[in-house]
Amino acid sequence: MSPQPFPAMPEISSAFCVVFILLLPLAVAGLALINTGLSRSRSAAHSMMASLCVIGVAATTCFVMGFAWQGYPGLPAHTLNVFGKEWSWLGAGRFFLRGVPLDGSPASLAALLQLFSVGLAALIPLGAGSERWRLRACCLSTALLAGITYPVFAHWVWGGGWLAQLGTNYGLGQGFLDAGGSATIQSVGGLTALSIVWLLGPRRGKYNPEGMPAALPGHNTVLVLFGCVLALVGWMGLNSAGSLLFVGAPLGRTVLVAVNTLLSAAGAGLAAAAITRYRFGKPDASLSANGWVSGLVASSAACAFLSPAVALLVGLVAGALVTYTVAWFEVRLGLDDPAGAVSVHALGGIWGILALGLFARTPAVAAITTAGYPAVMRGRQMLAQVVGVATLLGFVLPLTYSLNWLLNHFSPQRIPPEDERHGADLHELGAGAYPEFMTHTDELSPW
Amino acid sequence: MKVAGLLMMPAGWFIVLAALVLLKAYLMQNLFMSAGVGVEVLGLILFALSHVPSKGGKE
Numbered sequence: 387m388s389p390q391p392f393p394a395m396p397e398i399s400s401a402f403c404v405v406f407i408l409l410l411p412l413a414v415a416g417l418a419l420i421n422t423g424l425s426r427s428r429s430a431a432h433s434m435m436a437s438l439c440v441i442g443v444a445a446t447t448c449f450v451m452g453f454a455w456q457g458y459p460g461l462p463a464h465t466l467n468v469f470g471k472e473w474s475w476l477g478a479g480r481f482f483l484r485g486v487p488l489d490g491s492p493a494s495l496a497a498l499l500q501l502f503s504v505g506l507a508a509l510i511p512l513g514a515g516s517e518r519w520r521l522r523a524c525c526l527s528t529a530l531l532a533g534i535t536y537p538v539f540a541h542w543v544w545g546g547g548w549l550a551q552l553g554t555n556y557g558l559g560q561g562f563l564d565a566g567g568s569a570t571i572q573s574v575g576g577l578t579a580l581s582i583v584w585l586l587g588p589r590r591g592k593y594n595p596e597g598m599p600a601a602l603p604g605h606n607t608v609l610v611l612f613g614c615v616l617a618l619v620g621w622m623g624l625n626s627a628g629s630l631l632f633v634g635a636p637l638g639r640t641v642l643v644a645v646n647t648l649l650s651a652a653g654a655g656l657a658a659a660a661i662t663r664y665r666f667g668k669p670d671a672s673l674s675a676n677g678w679v680s681g682l683v684a685s686s687a688a689c690a691f692l693s694p695a696v697a698l699l700v701g702l703v704a705g706a707l708v709t710y711t712v713a714w715f716e717v718r719l720g721l722d723d724p725a726g727a728v729s730v731h732a733l734g735g736i737w738g739i740l741a742l743g744l745f746a747r748t749p750a751v752a753a754i755t756t757a758g759y760p761a762v763m764r765g766r767q768m769l770a771q772v773v774g775v776a777t778l779l780g781f782v783l784p785l786t787y788s789l790n791w792l793l794n795h796f797s798p799q800r801i802p803p804e805d806e807r808h809g810a811d812l813h814e815l816g817a818g819a820y821p822e823f824m825t826h827t828d829e830l831s832p833w
Numbered sequence: 834m835k836v837a838g839l840l841m842m843p844a845g846w847f848i849v850l851a852a853l854v855l856l857k858a859y860l861m862q863n864l865f866m867s868a869g870v871g872v873e874v875l876g877l878i879l880f881a882l883s884h885v886p887s888k889g890g891k892e
Contacts (some may be wrong), residue, residue, distance in 0.1 A: 469854050556853060584884045593886055720885040765859070773849060773865055779873040780846020784839055 399630055399637045400490045403440065406627035406640070407495065410502040413440060413620020414509060416613040421513035423609030424672060424725045428809025429517040430605060431819035436512055436521055440528045441505040447532035448504045453486070454479035456500060457539035459546035461485070469711025471555040473548040477541045496544070496631050503624065504532045510575030513725025515582040515799075517589050518806055521814045523799035530789045531578055539782055540570045544632045549777065552770045559767030562774040563746075565633045565643075566625035566686030568738030573778050574786075576732025579723065581787040585794050588722030590806045592664030597645040599716050604724070607671045614655070614678045621682040622647050622761075629690040634791050643689045646697035647682065653701025654708070661709045676712060676726040677705035680734035686736075686740035700741045704734050736775055835883035841876025845869045 395403065418437035457463050457477025462485075464476045479485050488494045508528040512519070542549040543564050548820050553561035564570055593599055604610060622644045629635035629643050658677025662670035681701035692700065711729040715721040721728060746767060793799065800806075805813035812818060848869030856862040 473853075515889075587892060588886060637849070672882045718885075719881050765863075769863065769866065772870060773853060775872060776846050776849040776870050779870075779877060780844075780849070783877070784842050787839070 393652070394490055395495075395630065396637070400492075400495065402637055402640070403495050404490070404498070405624040405628050406630070407499050407502065409623025410499070410506070410620050410627070412616045413624055414502065414506050414522045415458050416512050416615070416617030416620055417506060417509045417513070417679075419609045419613030419616065420675060420697035421509065421516055421725050423606040423613065424453060424513065424604035425516040426602060426809070427605035427820055427823075428818065429625075429811055431817070432521065432810035432814050433516050434819075435815060436519070436524045439521060439525050440508045440512055443528045444505040444508040444532040445501045447529050448501050448532075448537075449483055451481050452504060452529050452532050452537040453483060453497050453500050454481050454537075455479075456540045456758060457545035458496045459550075462494055463541070463546065472551075473555070474551065475542070475548060475621055476538065476779055490720070493561070499624075499627055499631065500540070503567060504536050506573035506624075507536055507571045508532060508580075510572070510727050510731045511579040511582045514579035514727040515586050516721045516724050517810055518586055518801050519582065519810075520683075520797075520799055520801055523797055526793055526797060527578075527583065527799070528789055529581070529784065530793065531574075531786065534789065535578065535782060535786045536570075536574055538785075539574055539777070542777070543570050543774070549770075549774055552773060557766060558770035558773070562770045563633060563691070563742055563767070564628075564687045564739065564774070565635070565690045566621070566628040566647075568683060568685075568687035568735040569774055569778060571624075571735075572683045573729045573735035573739070574782055576728055576730070576735055577778060577783045578786045578790070579727035580721075580732060581783070581790050582799075583721050583723050583728065584787070585790055586800050588720065589724070590749075590803050592722045593720065597720065599720075599722070602724070604672055607712070610672060610675045614675050617679060618648065618651055621686070625686055625689040628686070633690055635690045639690055642694075645694050646692055647685045647687045649694050649698040650680050650685030650701035651681035652706070653698040654678055654705030655706030656682065657702045658678045661706060665709075673709055673712060673726075676708050678706040680704040680730045683731055683734035684738035687738040688746055691742060693747065696745045699744070700738070703741075704737055707737060709734055727760060736778065737772050739775055739811070740768075743771035835891065836842050838876045838878070838880030838883060842873050845874075845876060847871030848872060 422430050422433040451486040454476045457479050462478040463474045463480050466473045486493055486497050508531055537744050542561055543549045550563035551561055552558040623734050625647050626640040654676035655674055659669040662673050681704050684700050684704035708729045712726045802811055849866050852862050852865030
């Protein structure tokens with residue numbers, strides 16, 4: 387059975403949607419630069435090389451099978467009858483994008499968006515596992531993410547699946563809403579990053595025998611901050627295209643989407659800078675960058691539904707959340723996450739999802755989602771968002787951990803400790819990113 | 834602890850799904866869903882604690 391088809395878009399909206407989607411590689415590039423800048427110089431080339439490989443594997447896997455399983459409203463899907471309600475649980479499209487006419491239709495635009503956005507999701511664990519994750523393992527893990535975890539969850543949210551049907555089936559608002567991918571891209575990527583951090587363990591020299599962490603600062607703050615600026619442009623494209631394709635926003639609403647995206651990032655970046663200034667005496671550049679990206683992440687779900695002032699508030703909370711949780715995870719939970727991916731993408735994404743339930747203006751939601759649904763209480767919409775978060779924690783995290791755990795048994799994911807000391811560049815690529823300047827010492831780590 | 838934590842997360846999710854499918858009253862649905870999320874969070878905490886590197890062990 388096919389889910390209800392999405393209404394056709396006016397030609398002008400399709401044209402703008404293509405432009406918005408073509409901005410998305412800037413977000414991908416930004417994230418790759420942030421990951422590289424936050425790793426040490428001995429692994430910089432490996433980080434960029436892994437980014438390219440991961441983007442390639444993600445796009446190829448999405449083309450081969452991912453989008454077939456993700457689907458889109460109106461494309462074929464497998465359904466299950468649950469106590470009299472039809473639950474669409476998996477896309478039933480044909481592999482290699484057969485059956486998707488690449489002609490500017492909403493389904494074809496969604497396919498194009500997914501080819502990029504699955505790469506964005508796959509870059510998130512790369513930052514968390516940097517300096518110790520084998521190139522081959524990165525690629526295999528990405529294939530699992532892009533071929534199984536991502537499309538299944540994306541079908542439930544964006545492909546007309548059971549989470550999107552919560553409104554029609556159970557009266558929970560408009561169903562689970564996620565315009566720009568706070569859940570589908572960011573939280574899925576962030577929870578995969580958490581699994582990778584757990585499976586790989588901390589970098590050599592990160593913790594002393596008493597379990598206290600050492601600071602292992604990234605090698606290029608300029609790359610990190612430039613990555614943030616690129617990410618902003620890419621995110622505006624992502625949020626705008628997502629709003630047009632997945633919640634049916636009219637073209638004019640993309641102005642609000644862009645304003646909200648910028649304000650959320652600004653609020654989060656400034657909150658992180660102010661908090662680190664207050665705590666450490668000077669603003670911390672890497673945490674401020676993390677804050678900036680967390681604002682972008684949190685803005686995605688509700689970008690089309692919030693007033694600008696509320697978007698700023700969402701960003702402020704996201705920035706504060708990241709600033710405290712990065713350190714807390716590192717010290718209390720022993721999570722060695724060089725890019726702060728778990729805090730930024732998993733927590734920031736979950737905050738964005740819940741912020742939609744808390745703050746979305748209900749008439750605005752009802753006005754732009756598929757016509758015909760009644761206006762609903764905000765509490766019901768919040769319940770739909772909570773079901774989405776529960777699905778991330780109860781389904782996506784165990785699934786992605788189990789898949790990577792299995793992969794680790796067949797193909798060890800971690801670089802051997804002695805080779806890690808020389809850096810992933812030498813071990814994996816045979817040459818460093820900065821051969822004339824690089825020294826291979828553990829000067830920053832006494833252990 | 835690791836296995837218990839890993840199993841508690843889907844268990845909590847099933848509680849949420851059961852509340853969604855079986856309960857009609859908003860309040861009861863809300864309560865049971867909150868309980869399900871609570872079970873998930875407990876599982877997540879257990880799972881996270883089982884991954885904390887042991888003190889005095891190798892890094």
